[in-house]
Amino acid sequence: MRANTWAGRNKVEVRDVPDPSILNRRDAIVKVTSTAICGSDLHLVDGYVPTMQDGDVLGHEFMGEVVEVGAGVDPGRLRVGDRVVVPFPIACGACAACAAELWSCCENSNPNAGIAEKMFGHPVAGIFGYSHLTGGFAGGQSEYVRVPFADVGPLKIESDLTDEQVLFLSDILPTGYMGAEMCDIQPSDVVAVWGAGPVGQFAMDSARLLGAATVIAIDKEPYRLRMAEEAGHTTINFEEVDVRSRLLELTGGRGPDKCIDAVGMEASHGSAHLHAYDRVKQAVRSETERPHALRQAILSCRSGGTVSVIGVYGGLLDKFPSGAWMNRSLTLRTGQCHVQRYMKPLLRHIENGELDPTRVITHTLPLQDAARGFDLFKNKQDDCEKVVLKP
Amino acid sequence: MDLLATTTIRRPVSDVYAFWRRLENLPTFMAHLEEVRVTGERTSHWTASAPFDRSVEWDAEITDEVPDERIGWRSTGEADVPNTGKVWFVPAPDGVSTEVHVLLVYDIPGGKLGQAVARYFGEEPHQQLDDDLRRLKQVMETGEVMRSDGAPWGKRARREFPQRPAQPLSSDELAKGEAA
Structure with a gap:
């Protein structure tokens, strides 16, 4: 079969x-x-x-x-012929973590638990197409994929919803x-979301669904901010304005009640010298993260708020603002x-029309063009927000 | 050499005890064991893999046994690597799980054999027993040892570093692996 594989740093190849x-x-x-x-x-x-x-075969969002x-x-629970969306964490359904619905911490699904334990202190679940640290499972950017514990995780789709409407139940919509x-959202809450990529967009829609008064999107890509704006959210372009000042203006000086970091380890930053500090540390592998978004979220959040x-994040970060976190009672x-x-x-929210996951899809390509999809997405070319691949 | 390891299994003490007490089950999760054959009520014959495709065999006897609580054993006769072991089972605070504590003591001989045994256990001898208990947990909670494309060979997977890539195995690879 054809499958998209990791071929070294900055290179994927369909083989x-x-x-x-x-x-x-x-x-x-x-x-x-x-x-x-x-x-x-x-x-x-x-x-x-x-x-x-x-x-390594990549891909953990598939159906x-x-x-x-x-x-x-x-x-x-599952038969040949069933149409399913597969959740990205592989989970056994029998261990204490699964019993507590902490599926991504499943204690049995990662054959490389010993490696993960060295890195993280305790092991984590297996994940499709996501390094040997999470098990060494072939991923779903392929024509066929093996799904372990198939009678536990996969969600059967029995209605006539399109693939595009339900595919993102595998990861980014639940994430x-x-x-x-x-964030334990209250009706008066202002929720700020760092990152207007697909996960950030769904965090914004979910915050509104959960009753937030105002949702603010923070990014630098005009097309991503436009997408958030079209969905009814307030926007801040961090290349144009100072984020902290703008957030204070928008919240009467309090700061957002709840802050969501939907960026992670490879953030961009308006401040050139801080960005350079983390880029250098990351390049020499003495820090795995560039955590600007997280630092800014912690500093911006109102006292007593939640980040x-x-x-x-995958490893270690520097300059964690522990003072702000501790002294201002942040969660x-x-x-x-x-x-x-x-x-x-x-799925019920999708069926009821309360969430429309298709709104983030900008590109649909054949699997064979996966490398082009990665380029478009990584370099934010052609207003690329989300790429769907068809085997 | 003393190795101590612990895991918690979400099954009642009686189930976990019974599984361990059927000594033939030990090779399903203990990487170095090829076979344990029960030869009497308290006696058994153990075969373990050793470096350079050799295997090591010894007789063992159960020296201490309290149902649903603990089992102790030791090698008897002229074992190449004299050893003792004990396992004890403790109800976990959650009321449904069992803590399994294992202590293995190997009397590592001098000379070439001792060196080979030390090399077999590697720099982190604890890792092997930790992994054994992880597999015991997999077997008890899910029915079998977990396999992936990178680590497809169950309890033999640890011998396969670096791992094969995370892509499906060819039928040749599968056949070769099943036969090994």
Whole structure:
């Protein structure tokens, strides 16, 4: 089959690889009908997530049709022919983490738990197409993919919704939603969202759905801010104005009640010298993150407010504003999304027309053109917000 | 050499105890064990893989046994690497899970064999027992050892570093792996 693979730093390549087969009894094989490129794929391709190997199949946002199931798959839950969206964290459904609905912390799905434990203190769940640290699972930017614990995570789609309407239940819609949910939003809240990429857009829509009074988008790309504005959100271009001053103006001097970092480890920054400091440290690998958005969110948030982090971080960062965090009673909440927790309720929001995930799609390309999709998305060319790939 | 490791398994003490007490089950999750054959009520014969495609065998006997609580054993006779072990099971505070604590003690001999054994365990001998217990947890909670494209060979995966790429295996690779 054809699959998009990691071919070294800054390079992806669609290659011929073997078709997947059942390795565990509860696996299924899914024929992919739609898949997407995620912002976190860029961290892999840019080389900031360790343990990638040449030939690793990328992709953790995908959906399709079940074409084979292992002998241990519960036929009451999943059968050949089912149309499914697959959540990106691989989760067993049986361990204490899964029982607590902390699916992305599943204790059994990562065969490389020993490596992850060294990096993170405790292991994390397996993730499709997302380095050997999270298990070494082939991803879904491919014609077929092996899905472990297939009777636990995959969500069956039984209505006639299009792929485009439900595909993002695999990651970015639940991720954005969890970012807003962690803010414990009150009706009077002003919620500021750093990053108007696809996850940021969904965090904004979710914050509004959860009752925020005002939602503010912070980015530097005019087309991304326009997209947020068209969805009814207030915008700040950090290349044009000072973010902190503008946020104070918009909130009567209080600062946003809730702040969401939907940027993560490769932030851009208006301040050239701070940006240079982190770029150099990141380039020599003595710091894995460029955490400008997180620092600014912490400094901007009103005292007693919540900073919710859904942008991806992978290792260590410098100059964490611990003084602001501690002295101003801020709550910091975060997590890789526990996608399985949100798929069904968010599907209902889509069916009811309360959320429209298709609004972020700007490009649909054949899988064969994955490399072009990565270029467009990474370099923000052609107003690229979200790329859907069709195998 | 003393190795101590602990894990928590979301199954009642009686299930975990019973699984361990069926000593034939140990090779399903302990990487170095090829076979444990029960030879009597308290005696068994163990076969482990050793460096350079050798295997090491010894007889063992259970020296201490309290159902749903603990099991202790030791090698008997002229074992190449005399060893003792004990495992004890403690109900976890959540009321549904079991803490499994394992202590293995190897009497590493001098000379070439001792060096080979030390090399086999590597720089981090604890890692192997930690991984063994992780696999015990996988087997008890999900039914089998987890496999991925990068680490497809279950308990043998740790011998395969660096890993193969995270892309599906060819039928040749699969056949070769199953046969090994």
